[in-house]
Amino acid sequence: xxMELMVKAMKAKVGNPLRKLVLLKLADNANDHGxxxxxxxxxxxxxxxxxxxxxxxxxxLEKSGFLRxxxxxxxxxNSSNVFHLNFDENNGLxxxxxxxxxxxxxxxxxxxxxxxxxxxxxxxxxxxxxxxVTLESVNESLxxxxxxxxxxxxxxxxxxxxxxxxxxxxxxxxRKQKKAKLTQTAVNRLTPHLIKAVATGCSVxxxxxxxxxxxxIGFEFDWLVNAGLVAKQAVKADWSHAVFDPEDPLx
Numbered sequence: 001x002x003m004e005l006m007v008k009a010m011k012a013k014v015g016n017p018l019r020k021l022v023l024l025k026l027a028d029n030a031n032d033h034g035x036x037x038x039x040x041x042x043x044x045x046x047x048x049x050x051x052x053x054x055x056x057x058x059x060x061l062e063k064s065g066f067l068r069x070x071x072x073x074x075x076x077x078n079s080s081n082v083f084h085l086n087f088d089e090n091n092g093l094x095x096x097x098x099x100x101x102x103x104x105x106x107x108x109x110x111x112x113x114x115x116x117x118x119x120x121x122x123x124x125x126x127x128x129x130x131x132x133v134t135l136e137s138v139n140e141s142l143x144x145x146x147x148x149x150x151x152x153x154x155x156x157x158x159x160x161x162x163x164x165x166x167x168x169x170x171x172x173x174x175r176k177q178k179k180a181k182l183t184q185t186a187v188n189r190l191t192p193h194l195i196k197a198v199a200t201g202c203s204v205x206x207x208x209x210x211x212x213x214x215x216x217i218g219f220e221f222d223w224l225v226n227a228g229l230v231a232k233q234a235v236k237a238d239w240s241h242a243v244f245d246p247e248d249p250l251x
Contacts, residue, residue: 002027002030002032005034005085005087006027006028009023009026009027012087014064018047018049018053019057019060019061022054022058022061023066025046025047026038026043026067030085034084034085034086035083036082037072037080038083040054065086066085067083067084068084069082070084154183154184154187158191159190159191159195160204161198161203163204163205163207163208167208167209167212170209170212171208171211171212174211174212174216174217175217178215189218192221193220193221196221197229197230202224202229207229210224214227
């Protein structure tokens with residue numbers, strides 16, 4: 001798997017969320033040269049969509065210039081497509097230019113080694129990263145995950161950090177189950193409590209993991225103290241709020 005291709009696939013504008021999922025899966029299987037050869041059935045299983053849908057999305061990605069298919073035939077008569085990913089800056093919506101090279105002719109068996117019809121399962125990394133990762137790449141993919149609204153994107157810049165992808169997805173699932181859509185107002189109201197929790201030595205991951213485990217759609221700093229996530233000694237050590245009140249009109 002190539003992390004560089006995964007980042008490029010995440011940033012690519014393909015015009016359809018399922019098509020982007022297929023592109024991400026191809027990038028997930030590709031080597032550093034952008035080559036991979038998963039079968040349509042394998043992609044279908046991993047992306048949880050029909051084989052026909054996968055084939056249609058692959059054709060449209062090829063038409064937009066994001067990939068080129070190469071037909072290969074092995075010595076045993078088995079065949080497979082080799083996908084060559086291409087994230088040229090000219091790629092994008094509305095492109096009518098067919099992928100360069102088109103379909104490549106099958107090579108003679110002596111020059112074409114048999115390729116496996118299925119690639120080994122690799123973890124799909126929406127905002128999907130293996131270790132090690134950088135904070136910047138995680139933040140970027142998480143923002144893509146929760147900012148798919150066509151109206152506006154949510155701003156998490158005031159949070160001290162973003163939680164890990166799995167923890168954040170678990171918490172969003174709790175909100176979805178309780179029909180509590182994540183809005184900018186909700187994000188803003190959580191900000192001061194997150195900042196206070198981090199200041200007392202608690203991680204953002206711990207906060208949202210606690211919320212997910214207790215089915216909280218939100219939280220307040222006092223809840224973290226009562227739940228034992230934040231030590232009471234740390235709260236007592238932070239005595240500045242008892243002396244300085246930023247909302248006091250006399251200050």
